[in-house]
Amino acid sequence: xxxxxxxxxxxxxxxVIPRIGDAQEPKATDAAxxxxxxxxxxxxxxxxxxxxxxxxxxxxxxxxxxxxxTRLVPHGTTVSKGQNIVWFKSEDLDKELRxxxxxxxxxxxxxxxxxxxYKQFQETQRLDREAAERGKRKAQQDYDNxxxxxxxxxxxxxxxxxxxxxxxxxxxxxxxxxxxQMYKEDDLTEExxxxxxxxxxxxxxxxEYRLAGTKIQTSRTINQTxxxxxxxxxxxxxxxxxxxxxxxxxxxxxxxxxxxxxSRKREQFKDEEQKMHExxxxxxxxxxxxxxxxxVFHGKLLRGKLSEKQSTLESGSKVTNDQTIATVxxxxxxxxxxxxxxxxLQTVVAGTKCKIRPKAFPxxxxxxxxxxxxxxxxxxxxxxxxxxxxxRKDIAVLPTMTCDVxxxxxxxxxxxxxxx
Numbered sequence: 140x141x142x143x144x145x146x147x148x149x150x151x152x153x154x155v156i157p158r159i160g161d162a163q164e165p166k167a168t169d170a171a172x173x174x175x176x177x178x179x180x181x182x183x184x185x186x187x188x189x190x191x192x193x194x195x196x197x198x199x200x201x202x203x204x205x206x207x208x209t210r211l212v213p214h215g216t217t218v219s220k221g222q223n224i225v226w227f228k229s230e231d232l233d234k235e236l237r238x239x240x241x242x243x244x245x246x247x248x249x250x251x252x253x254x255x256x257y258k259q260f261q262e263t264q265r266l267d268r269e270a271a272e273r274g275k276r277k278a279q280q281d282y283d284n285x286x287x288x289x290x291x292x293x294x295x296x297x298x299x300x301x302x303x304x305x306x307x308x309x310x311x312x313x314x315x316x317x318x319x320q321m322y323k324e325d326d327l328t329e330e331x332x333x334x335x336x337x338x339x340x341x342x343x344x345x346x347e348y349r350l351a352g353t354k355i356q357t358s359r360t361i362n363q364t365x366x367x368x369x370x371x372x373x374x375x376x377x378x379x380x381x382x383x384x385x386x387x388x389x390x391x392x393x394x395x396x397x398x399x400x401x402s403r404k405r406e407q408f409k410d411e412e413q414k415m416h417e418x419x420x421x422x423x424x425x426x427x428x429x430x431x432x433x434x435v436f437h438g439k440l441l442r443g444k445l446s447e448k449q450s451t452l453e454s455g456s457k458v459t460n461d462q463t464i465a466t467v468x469x470x471x472x473x474x475x476x477x478x479x480x481x482x483x484l485q486t487v488v489a490g491t492k493c494k495i496r497p498k499a500f501p502x503x504x505x506x507x508x509x510x511x512x513x514x515x516x517x518x519x520x521x522x523x524x525x526x527x528x529x530x531r532k533d534i535a536v537l538p539t540m541t542c543d544v545x546x547x548x549x550x551x552x553x554x555x556x557x558x559x
Contacts, residue, residue: 189440194467196466203235214450217435226425243412246407246411271382274383278379293368297361298357305353433467470538475507483546489512493509
């Protein structure tokens with residue numbers, strides 16, 4: 140019985156004691172290993188190597204709209220500043236240029252005709268203005284003549300006419316009276332006396348009639364004709380002044396309008412001349428050259444990236460004036476363009492340090508710094524970020540190559556830590 144109890148105690152000690160040790164030892168070991176192996180958390184963002192100096196090869200012309208390629212240097216060619224990149228067909232451009240030159244000559248002839256007509260218009264206006272001034276002066280002179288001379292002359296003429304008619308009647312009556320006395324004394328025949336007296340009486344009657352008419356005419360002249368002439372002269376002078384003022388204004392308005400029209404036509408012709416000069420300058424772009432040393436990429440680089448679709452431009456391809464035919468990127472100075480999401484904006488800011496790992500050389504790590512982060516997205520929720528680094532000659536990184544940019548995650552600060 141004792142031996143059996145002892146055996147059980149030994150078994151329990153063997154089972155229990157190791158378990159207790161195992162539960163205590165790993166705790167110390169795990170804590171130590173955790174301290175040694177803990178590293179800062181990081182995240183990666185894909186990026187593209189972009190040339191700091193890059194230029195697009197395109198016409199960017201205003202008047203010549205379409206071009207046909209005759210030759211284009213191969214994609215990936217290394218070129219020097221001033222080297223030809225693309226050549227264009229010139230026949231269509233020369234035809235368009237000749238047409239524009241013909242239109243310019245016709246515009247010049249039209250402008251010359253307008254200038255001649257404008258000179259005649261100015262001379263005609265001068266004659267019209269002088270005629271208006273003469274009409275005004277004549278109306279003023281007629282009015283002055285009437286007021287100063289003619290009115291008084293008309294009054295005196297009416298009075299003189301009345302006076303003359305009165306005298307004629309008196310003379311005729313006196314002559315009749317003398318004849319009647321003479322015939323009483325003379326021994327003239329009775330037949331002769333009747334004839335002479337009859338004529339004298341007729342003269343008296345005529346004088347009386349004329350006198351009556353003269354009185355009527357004199358009264359009308361004084362009471363009607365002269366007042367009417369006064370009003371007519373006033374109205375004529377007023378109308379002449381109004382006509383002169385209107386004509387003067389019409390002349391000035393027509394002159395101003397014609398001058399504006401001529402100025403517009405001259406400016407229009409100058410614009411046509413300028414456009415012709417610009418076309419001639421654009422015609423010189425029959426060959427496009429490299430603005431600097433670099434590598435030729437067919438098509439347009441968007442944020443340092445080359446399009447996924449291969450460019451189809453070749454000899455015979457037609458391009459527009461604003462189409463990017465190729466891009467020359469200088470490989471000397473590079474930077475990295477990356478897209479940031481909104482959740483990374485607090486971590487990645489200007490001045491943040493990071494590592495660049497080119498995918499072509501994954502064993503390499505380049506020290507880099509965030510240069511800028513766009514405050515607004517350029518598309519959707521993508522924010523533009525530029526990362527700069529110091530180039531190394533031992534790494535043949537070229538524009539359009541890709542990389543990973545590694546950032547350290549900022550540790551979260553707890554409330555308790557903030558209080559401490």
